[in-house]
Amino acid sequence: MFENILPLYGLNSEETTVNLFGDGLINHTWKVTAGKQSYILQKVNTDVFKNPENIDKNLCLLKDFLSKKDPDYLFVSPVSALSGESLLHTPDGHFRLSPFVEGSLSLNALTKKEEAYEAAKQFGKFSSLLADFDAEKLNITIPDFHNLSLRYEQFKTACANANPERMEKAKVYVNFINDHHDLVDTYLSIVANKEVPLRVIHHDTKISNVLFDKDYKGICVIDLDTVMPGYFISDVGDMMRTYLCAATEEETDLSKISIRKEFFKAVYDGYMSEMKEVLTNTEKQYFTYAGKFIIYMQAIRFLADYLQNDVYYGAKYEDHNFNRAINQITLLKEYIKIEKELTAPLSSSTVPHSQPHGQ
Numbered sequence: 001m002f003e004n005i006l007p008l009y010g011l012n013s014e015e016t017t018v019n020l021f022g023d024g025l026i027n028h029t030w031k032v033t034a035g036k037q038s039y040i041l042q043k044v045n046t047d048v049f050k051n052p053e054n055i056d057k058n059l060c061l062l063k064d065f066l067s068k069k070d071p072d073y074l075f076v077s078p079v080s081a082l083s084g085e086s087l088l089h090t091p092d093g094h095f096r097l098s099p100f101v102e103g104s105l106s107l108n109a110l111t112k113k114e115e116a117y118e119a120a121k122q123f124g125k126f127s128s129l130l131a132d133f134d135a136e137k138l139n140i141t142i143p144d145f146h147n148l149s150l151r152y153e154q155f156k157t158a159c160a161n162a163n164p165e166r167m168e169k170a171k172v173y174v175n176f177i178n179d180h181h182d183l184v185d186t187y188l189s190i191v192a193n194k195e196v197p198l199r200v201i202h203h204d205t206k207i208s209n210v211l212f213d214k215d216y217k218g219i220c221v222i223d224l225d226t227v228m229p230g231y232f233i234s235d236v237g238d239m240m241r242t243y244l245c246a247a248t249e250e251e252t253d254l255s256k257i258s259i260r261k262e263f264f265k266a267v268y269d270g271y272m273s274e275m276k277e278v279l280t281n282t283e284k285q286y287f288t289y290a291g292k293f294i295i296y297m298q299a300i301r302f303l304a305d306y307l308q309n310d311v312y313y314g315a316k317y318e319d320h321n322f323n324r325a326i327n328q329i330t331l332l333k334e335y336i337k338i339e340k341e342l343t344a345p346l347s348s349s350t351v352p353h354s355q356p357h358g359q
């Protein structure tokens, strides 16, 4: 396969080495080394991204904008093939080749709050540099990805058509989701509020999507497939969901699910170090809500999938999605329990202790 792809970039496949690289779950990723120059070659997952050209067009628009806005910003995007195209549609699939960021490393878990700060700063910097870019020019790469209202409707449909045994077992958790429907109402009020603008949002702020240098300083964000118009609560919320707890969504020992308060502060400080002047006062009021928004949405998605016999996520064992849903519900409960404490150390002028609309 590589002997067909690499020459399209002017690389001699006999003088290059190609190795599988990283721990990405969505695309196939290889490191390609040609003499002193290294690249990341990716085969785009077209089951997830039905129209990979949409990603490619987005990256071209952003590259053009950022090269003028801040020529020093490291925007890692695909290089052009000899044909001039930055996405190649070949019989083996859709491929792209990006420069390898030398001296970089990525993390799969967060052990230090300083790493959370650095990551949040990089995601903040990305949206901040693009604050003047008209987000609506971007293509939607996954429709309704973070549309909580739609996810809730899908959950209701899943409940109506649920496997009866699974429904019986999950009843208490289904009730929990329904009892917290006010989180959907808040989402709807955010979407309707002109003071919460659509921005260029990354939408996949897990820690492995930030490159660090050897001193664990952030270099840049990567994995730009889900960059599209959205609300800042998506990026902040997914950082809360994935950075605050030392255990992952796979953990079944619920006693290990707790919130590292100092990591909340680190995410806040890192993100705000870049976004303080960009976010509206109204957006700032939803900073803490962001965590609830994304954790709740993930709980809904796991539970809905469990009720529908694991058709979407699949399952490595019988109760896999059930356990993941309970994990996320536990995380949400922990978050809500200490919400006021999380917000208290932050400046009262930027983050009020209670959400607007009493949520």
Ligand code: ATP
Pocket: 021, 022, 023, 024, 025, 026, 027, 028, 029, 040, 076, 098, 099, 100, 101, 102, 104, 105, 106, 204, 206, 208, 209, 211, 222, 223, 224, 225
């Ligand atoms: P995910 O499961 O997060 O969606 P993915 O399959 O979309 O991942 P990427 O995140 O784009 O894949 O890349 C996988 C890994 O490869 C990254 O976590 C990082 O370690 C490494 N990587 C990607 N691009 C580069 C780059 N330009 N320079 C150095 N390393 C990179």
Ligand code: MG
Pocket: 024, 025, 208, 209, 223
């Ligand atoms: Mg990734």
Ligand code: MG
Pocket: 024, 026, 027, 204, 223, 225
């Ligand atoms: Mg990805």
